[in-house]
Every structure is written in structure tokens, then in C-alpha cells.
Amino acid sequence: MKSDHTPAGDAFGEKISLGKNIILGLQHLLVMCPGTIAVPLIMASALELDAETTAFLISANFLTSGILTLIHVLGIGSHVGAKLPIILGSSFAPLAPMIVIGQNYGLAAVFGSIIASAIAIFILTFFMDKVLVLFPRNVIGCFVALMGISLAPTAIRDLAGGPGAPDFGSVENIILGTLVMVSILLMQRFGNSFISAFSLLIGIVAGTVIGSFFGMVNFASVEQAKWFQMVTPFRFGAPEFKLVPIALMTVFCIINIIQCIGVYSVLDEISGTETPNEQRINGIRAQSIGQMISGVFNSVPSTMFNENISLLDLTKVKSRSVIVTSGIMMIALGIFPKFSAVVTMVPKSVLGGVTLVLFGIITASGISMLSGLDFSKDNNFTIVGTSLAIGVGGNFASEIFTQLPSTLSMILSNGLFMVSISAILLNLLFNGKKGLSRKSLSD
Template sequence: MKKESFDEKVGWGRMLLVGFQHVLTMCPGTIAVPLILAGALGLNEKETAFLVSANFFTSGIAILIQVLGIGKLAGSRYPIVLGSSFAPLSPMILIGKEYGMAALFGSVIASGAVIFLLSFFMDKILKLFPQVVVGTFVTLIGITLAPTALRDLAGGEGNAGFGSVENLILGLAVLIFILLVDKYGKGIWKSMSLLLGITAGTAAGCFLHMVDIASIAQVEIFQPVQPFAYGVPEFKLWPIFLMTIFCIINMIQCIGVFSVMDEIADVETENEIKERGIRGQAVAQMITGAFNSVPSTMFNENVSLIGLTKIKSRSVITTAGIMIILAGIFPKISAVFTAVPKCVLGGATLALFGVITSSGISMLSRLDFSKDNNFKIVGTSIAIGVGAAFASDAFVNILGTLQMILSNGLFMVSISAILLNLLLNGKKAFRK
């Protein structure tokens, strides 16, 4: 990999605009996790708003750690955006209900420390992830994300007007607009396709009364994020164990992001960089727990945006990280982000998730399916992963933690591909 790959110079105007696109891209997932968590734990509106602000703040910190690095210890120094992870959402709800918020954030801190220690053995862990495993995993990421984008395009599941003709038309119009601008746009307009699509879609949403401008006016201008707002963290063995299991799933997803970056940015990431990247994510998670927030993950959709804009500068992602921190301490800014209609974001993210799927298929296309049992490994693993993701009720009679693990499609596809590769290829699996 050439060192200058991510050092390209970008003018201030383009840096701000592309950085803003990255913020808009990571917003839906970053906002959704604390909202779902707060709803499940019965938190009031003030506490919910606090969790959202804390999540913006800590996501920005995680991005800066990843992009700028902490010496040679942590951070990949890649243009990678991080936001809240869905992987540990179920155990977070369980821990919060049974043990309280102090134990919840204590488990986030402690599991981050465990992942940090595991990162020093990443060279051995990465041997379990040859191209056949990673390509299969990345392909399923795109497949499993697509229904979420489509539900958003329809207006967001559970929202009034879900599936309405207005939502569907506007969402599809945004998707087509982005694709056309990306194809026919020149210069800066081409790289702004996502932002232009979201802006135009939001403007149209205003005329259709889909944007709640009054809610923006009611939000406070400035509110610092208070660390340890729920008291001194409690470190209890079972919550820490439970959180660690799902943070390992999150770690696997982060490993997959580096493969997507290799595919899109035409680089070849060394294992040492991946180790530092996972270590940076773990350090950020410990800070996250201290500021009452949830574990972060590397966002594939933002890597896809790099493929769409063709701008892979670290300075752009650093700018996005600073914007997200400001959104955390200036709630009015985050309120503007959250005002974008769901159908508009759904149309935009459908284009990005398609890029992820294509990246996985591209990785798999370089395999020789007549050798090393690749045909069986890929086909069987994707079938198991898709089945687990979309028929999770098959495990309804399996109780507790095991049910949560088995119903996670991304875990199932990765563990299936790893085990099948080892089972069918033996020692040769480590040389692939």
C-alpha cells in the first residue's frame, strides 16, 4: 500500500461538503441504537436526548482516534467512520434491565479492555479470515442491510405513514437522483451526489410536511456531555462476559470493513494496520462507556461513500469527526441531522449498501470456485447467514445468550465460513 493513498489534498470547501455527507451517512445507524436502547429501558425524553448526544460525542472521538491514531499503539490512520454498533444492542437491553445503567456502562468499558487485549493476538485471529471467509461475510453485510434501507425508504417501520405512496416515490426519486448525478455529474458535483440527493429530498419533504422544523427550535443550543452520569461504573462478571461475546462479533465486522476499504480504495491492508485499527476501536469503546454511550463499529456505508465520491482523504474524515463531536455538545446541530425524512435517508443508503454487496461479490469473484471447496463454503455459509438473519424465530426454543448469538446472521455466516474452511481444507486453510 502506498503511504500517500489517504494523504490527498482536498480544498476547504470540498472537505466540508464531503465531510458533511459522511456525517449524514452515519447518522441513521448512530441515532437508531440509543433510541432503541432508551425505549427498551423505559427512559424519559430527557435521558433519551442525552444518550443520543453522548453517542454523537463519543462517535466523533472514536473517529479521531481511528483516523489520527495514538502513536503506533492504536488507530489504523485510515479514513474510516465509526458509529454505534447494533451487534451488542440485545445484551445492552438485557443488562440495563437486570443490572442497571451503572453495570451496563461498566460492561461496555470492561469488554473494550478485553478487545484491546485480544488485538495483540490479531495476527493469529486473522489467519481464520482468508479471502473466502471475508468475501462471504462482506457480501452478507450488504444483503442484510438492504431490508433496513428499504424499510427506511418506506418511511421507517413503526412510523405513521409507513409504506405510503409519498414515502416510496420520494425515496426512490432520491435513489435515482443520486445514481444519475454520480454517472453524469462532473467535478465537485459528482462527489456531492449523496449530499445533493439528501438536500433535494429534504426540500421536497418540507413541501410534503415530512420535516418537523418546530422540534429543532425547541432543542437546547449547548449541552456538555457529562461522564459517569449514571454513577460509578459497576463491573459485574456476567454482564461483562455477555457484552464481550457480542463485541467480538462487532470486531469481526470491523475486520470486514478493512477488506471493503481494500476493494474500494485499491489498497492492501497489512495485518499490523488491522491490529492497530481494532485496538483503536477498543480504546474508543472504553472512553465511550465512561461517557454513557454504546460500543462503536466501523461503518461500511461510509467506506462505500468513499467509493461513490472517489475522495479518500483522511482530512475529510477528520472534519466529519469534528462535526460529529460538535453535534454531540450542540444538540441543535444533531436535531438538524435527525430532521431529514426517513424515506430520503432510505433512498440514499440503498445506493451505499449496494456498493457493499458489490465489494463482497468482487472479492469472491477472485476465488477459484473449482478449488479448495470454495463452492461449498460460500454457498452453505451464505445460506446459513441469510437464514439466521431473516428466520431468527427458528431459534425460539433456545434460551438466553445462545439464542441471541444464533439469530445474528453476521455471526452465523462468519462462524460457518470459518468452520467449513477448517473442516474441509484442514491445515491448508491457514495457507489460503
Template sequence: MDMFSEKISPGKNLLVGFQHVLAMCPGTIAVPLIMGGAMGLDARTTAFLVSANLFTSGIAILIQVFGLSKYIGSRYPIILGSSFAPLAPMIMIGNTYGLPTLFGAIMVSGVLIFLLSFFLDKILMLFPPVVVGTFVTLIGVSLAPTAIQDLAGGVGSSTYGSVQNLLLGFGVLIFIILVEKFGKGIWRAMSLLLGIIGGTVVGAFLGMVDITPIQEASAFRLVTPFYFGTPQFEAGSILIMTIFCIINMIQCIGVFSVLDEIAGTHTDNATKIKGIKAQAVSQVITGAFNSVPSTMFNENVSLIDLTKIKSRSVIATAGVMMLLLGIFPKVSAVITVVPKAVLGGATLALFGVITSSGISILSKLNFFENNNFTIVGTSIAIGVGATFASDIFAGLPSTLSMICSNGLFMVSASAILLNLLLNGSKGLKR
């Protein structure tokens, strides 16, 4: 029996699985909402995209956890949800060519990523600990501002930065930390869920909970393939989508490293390749079901560290819940009424674990050898700069500007190139 086959009670399985759903839902819901607003879609169409995203996230999770064959699926406790990496090009493609072309590009790029996975063994040589640790550290750093902004009430909110939001958000964060420190058994495993429920109850008493989305949501909605018509294929759209999905693939390699750091495992290349293949297959399916590319969520791996429960059955339960949320919008709307400040406090705890995991990977390096000081310091500086000052690339051609404005692409590219430049072949992972 492997370490991910831990047997836990049905009740605990449901509770911890629901925590994983709560951790992933904000990001998974946000992507179609942003797309809908940027593309001028009506409320009904945007709501369908949200349902499709939830539904296909469930499919992607189950494929990853159980596998489709012995060659597809890592069978690791990994959550997948909507990826932010290709958001800008998806909006551009949708506005220029329409949704059928967007979903066609997503499907074809999934096929291309699957084919690329056969060469992943060679590609992984470019990702020794100095590169992966630098990349994972920046993931945590780049996510932290989003959590802090949510904790303050969410950018654009009329109460942004109010004392009420700050007290509630930091109160949730402190509560989760205290339960993690002093809680025992099931209580410790439910620290995130307890924090979110408690924070929402307090928020309700303070008048911060609006149940209108629950009242307006449909009771049932079937997610059907090719809802927007037959997929269309445009070469330029496929190319740019594939480039951003490669960035997505690099992020997934980082997730395996975070899980290794937290669970004490050592994931071999064969398992990583199976995981990437599963993600590629899922992407083809998500495109067919009118959804966006999925990615492995670092925050849910961080939740494994908080709960100390590594069972794949919990993740499978979360996957089934996502499927149900996709076809029962009224139920999924319950999650959307959680105050932003509460979600910000909860996710800040998770993003801190991601940053710590990256630092932990880097701590095993000898910074006095192999130019590690230069590689790590310069790469993080470039990645942070690209993340928070992305407008410096506005003068470049649009496609190149979108790529260079992605901090995760810049940190990985600079770390790989500096490692090869300064260390040559001895810098490759064997």
C-alpha cells in the same frame, strides 16, 4: 505521501465531511433511541444518550484517523459509529442491572478486546478471502431491508408504503445514481449530499418535514463522564458484552477488506491490529462517557467509492463535526428531520456498494477449487436464515439465543468452520 493524504480545498473538505456525517448519523442516533424505548428511559435521559453517542463517535473517529501512538490507530479514512451488534445484550443488561453496570461492562470488554488484539495476527489466519467475502456480502444483504423499509417511510409509520414515500425514496436513489454517473468534480463528490438536500426540500413541500425536534432540542449540552454514577462490574454482563464485541471486531476486519477493494490498497495485518486497538481504546472511553461500543461503518467506506475522495482529512473533519453535534443538540436535531424516505433512498445506494464489494472479493476465487461453492453458499444461507428468521433460536438459553440470532456471527462462524473442516490447514490465510 500515502494515498490517504490527498490535499483538497477547505470547502470541499467540509462538504464531503458533512456527507459522511449524514451517512452515519441515522444509525448512530438509532441505537440510543431504541435503547431508551426498550429500557423505559425518560425523554431527557434518552436525549443525553444520543448526545453522548454523537460525541464519543467523534472521539473514536479522531483516534482511528490520527492514532494515539505508532501502535494504536490505523490512520485510515474510516468512520466509526454506534454498533447494532450488542444492542440486544445492552438492553438486557440495562434492564436487569441498570446503566452503571452496562457502561462498566462496555469499559471492561473494551480492555479485553485490546488484550485480544495482541493475538489478532493468529486470529486473522482464520479469515482468508472466502470467509471475508462471504461475510461482507451478507453485511450488504442484511442492511438492504432496513434501507428499503426506510424508503417506504419507516416501519410503524402511518404512511408506510405510500406512493408518496416510494416516489420520493426511489427518486432520491435515481438522482444519486445519475449524479454519480454524469456529474463532474465536486458535483459528483456531493452526490449523496445533493440527493438528501434535494429530497428533503421536496419532502418539505409535500408536508413530510416536522421541525418540532429542532424546536425542542437544547441549544447546548456538555457530555460528562460517569453521568449515571460510578460504573458497576458484573461478570456475566462483561462476558456477554465481550462476546458481542468480538462479533463487532470481525465486522471491522471486513471493513478493511471493503476499503481495500474500493481504494486498491492492501492492508497488512499490523495495520488491522492497530485499527482494532484504536477501537478497543475508544470503547473504554465511550463506556466512561455513557455511550455504546462503536464499530467501523461500511456505508461510509462505500461513500468513498461514490465520492472518489479517500483523504483522511475529510474523515477527521467528520469526526470534529460529530463532536460538535454531541454538544449542540439543536444542530444535530436538524439531521433528524430528514424524511425517512429520503434516508432510505440514500442509504440503499451505499448498501448496494457494500454488497458489490463482497461479490468483488468472492469473484477473485476459483469456485472449482477448495470447496468454495459449498463454503460460500452454505454460509450465506445460514446467515440469511439467522437474520430473517431469528425466532427459530428462541428455545435456546437467552445468551446463546442472542448470539445465534445474529446473522453476521452465524455467517462468519459457519464460513470459518466449513473452511477448516473442508480445507484444513491449507484454508488458512498465510
């Protein structure tokens, strides 16, 4: 099938006003905040770190996410950075191994393994063209479709108040989250271009104001937060480089890279572009350099945020300048915790209503990719159907792997890894070399 996409890069140079840049950048910031905050919070809780250390980890995450986003969007030279409008923030993929390493070896080994695995990924990028041929349309379509499906339960739980919340599932949470979701959809359907572009921000602000009347907004966190905090490198001592933690972290960072390959495909699908493999490799190279910086500044590996790609589709504004503005805002939040506390006041139910819309766009993108396949050829029925079944099963029935060694259990219970590896292997089994493609979404 001949591709009808245009080369990536041409669609992302739109010039927009400073005011619009700031407002749209703020929308992207609000969308990426929950994931970026959740990873250090969960890690700190599992490692029983004190409140001051936890706050420092969150600040470090904002700082490094902003730096990495700018490196990726603006690029360094001609071989680092994809120069595409993609937000990067904390990755959940290596969260479990970070906790295991922290519990058994300490924080110095956690950040040492993050730095060392980043070096391994950087070296891998020089052979990445041989990896990307394993991701034709039938493979990447399965991955992206399951990505959206697997994210939906997170959005629904957040809409209900967030797991572990004392008011989880309350009528107030469900009504507020649903109201935010419906209001965004109605603004998209009936609003003018301005209202449509800022529908998400309007929904978040209105939902937060309404939530404050029901006691859902915590103002104490803003009062307690510091105005300024310097994020110092190697706060927990010199990084320790131990073989087992490095190997474990590298495996899960490779899984994270697979997810990022899918994000490039989602961007292409919603923007009508075709990102060359070389450009994708440059982006992954930037990500590996950013991960080295993250390890130095006591932060975690980053991933490309699908929800922000969905927001590009929702607002119809795909300018790089918006993402640059958001990256600068992230750096500011890392240095000025008082402002980051304001951003984090948004009730979980509001964010759940927002992300449910965004994750739906991701699912639709995967379905759109799969719809471009000819299911009467190349055993696509078998490859797609079996791979999705394995991925869904691994994602939602992970308890079947609990008797396996812990590392293997963590890998196999990752539905996105399972759908990827099964689709790749089945594609090779049924189609051989014919199933390999130099262009991930072209055949």
C-alpha cells in the same frame, strides 16, 4: 493468486481544499447519523428512559463517535489507530445485550460492562494476528456479501418511511425515496466530477426540501433542542462491574470486531489497497480504547460504518482529512444539540434512498472478493454456498432460535456471526492449515 493491491495508506493522503473538506465531511456525517441515533433511541425506549435522558444519550453518542473516529484516523503513537479513512459510530451488535443488562442490572451495569469488555478486547489485540489468519478471501468474501444483503431490507424499510412510522409504506414515502435514489444514480452517471462527488449531499438536501412540502420534516425538534449541553462522565453513577453482564457484552463485542475486519476488506476492495494485519490490529486497538471512553461518557460500543466506506467509492475522494473533518463535526453535534437536531430532520424515506445505493456497493464488494476465488479448487463451491445459505437463513429466519436460551438465541440469530463461523469452520474442515492465510485477502 498474487495480490495486485497496493499497500494501505498510500491512497489516502490526498490534499483537498477546506471548502471541499467541509462539504464532503458533512456528507459522511449525514450518512452515519441514522445508525448513530437509532441505537440510543432503541435502547432508551426499551428501558423506558425519559426524553431528557434520551437526548443526553444521543449527544454522548455523537461526542464519543467523533473522538473515536479521530483516534482511529489520526492514531496515537505507532500502535493505536489504523490511520485509514473510516468513520465509526454506534454498533447494533451489542444492542440486545445492552437492553437485557439494563433491564436486569441497571444503566450503571451497562456502562460498566462496556468498559470491562473494551479492556478484554484491548488484551485480545495482542493475540489478534492469530485470529486474522482465520479470515482468508473465501471467508471474508462471504461475510461482506451477506453484510450488504442483510442491510438492504433496512434501507428499503427506511425508504418506505421507517418501521413504526404512521405513514409507513405510503405512496409519498416510496416516491420520495425512489426519486432520491434515482437522482443520485443519474448524477453519478451524467454529472461532472463536482456533481458526482456531492451527489449524495445534493440528493439529501433536495429530498428534505421536497419532503418539507409534504409535512415529512419535523421542525419542532430543532426548536426544543438546547443550544449547548455538556456531556458529563458517569452521569448514571459509578460503573458497576458484574460478571454476567461483562461476559455477555464481551461476546457481542467480539462479533462486532468480526464485522470491523470485514470493513477493512471492503475499503481495500474499493481503493485497490492491501491493509496489513498489523494495521488492522492497530485499528481494533484504537476501537477498544474508544469503547472505554464511550463507557466513561455514557455511550455505547462503536463499529466501523460500511455505508461511509461506500461513500468513499461514490465520491471518489478517499482522503483522511475528510474523515477528520467529519469527526470534528460529530464532536460539535455532541456539544451543541441544536445542530444535531437540524441534521436529524432528514426524512427517513430520503435516507432510505441514499443507503440503498450505498449498501449495494457493499454487496458488490463482497461479490468482487468472491469472484477472485478459483471455485474449481479448495472446495470453494461448498464453503461459500453453504456458508451463505446458513448466514441468510440465520439472518432472515431468526425465529427458529427462540426456544433456545436467550444469549444463545441472540448469537445464532445474527446472520453475520453465522456466516463467519460457518465459513471459518468449513474452510478448516476442507482445507486444514492450507486454508489459513497471513494476509486476509491474499492467497
